[in-house]
Amino acid sequence: VLKSILPQYLKNKKVLITAGGTREYFDPIRYISNASSGQMGYALTKIAYAMGGDVTLISAPTNLKKPYGITVVDVISAEDMYREVIKRAEKADVIIMNAAVADFRPESFSREKLKKSKEKSVVHLKPNPDILKKLGEIKKKDQILIGFAAESTDVIENAKDKLIRKNLDYIIANELDVFSKKIHRGWIINRRGDITEIPEMDKESSAFLILEKIFKR
Ligand code: CTP
């Protein structure tokens, strides 16, 4: 229904979107993760499809329903996501990296469920690959690379720094309220440093605003 109403800004574009929070397991049922709901990534997926895009969603675990008309690839860990994203990156016209990728993973995995018997237990961590940074390194000419940054301090400074460091075309800076654990507003920042505020609104409306700002010509 939406598709017949929205402007077709993404017609003939291959769009790759990631969403959700990755899980880093250290035994069969226990993992390290984060509180990302995946809602923003799913909203972007739905709106990008409605704007005419040929959309693939690489999704870490969420409680959300699969969007209509989309190829969905389910992944669990950051390493899985890295593999599935890099494999498809070359063919993509647009890549939107919305997933909350765990920065670290446990150094080892136990096939058996761990026992509490040890008085103290320590999980050692090692860094995960930075998927977006890699995408910035292998970026093709004319490919549009979009990242997200949820920050609780110096929101715009930190986001701008990531835009440059990861060689992005746009970054969506989100102000994370550590008390409500919610994002109330955000900003779209481009390479020239132009900033557009996204006021607080529902996720689908923000997704529309972001994609319209970037792809309307
Ligand atoms: N990202 C990624 N791979 C990672 C970590 C982050 O692709 N291993 C992507 C996220 O999907 C997001 C962007 O990089 O689009 C910024 O993520 P963020 O966590 O804000 O930045 P980091 O570089 O991890 O820095 P920090 O967590 O220290 O702020």
Ligand code: CA
């Ligand atoms: Ca991070």
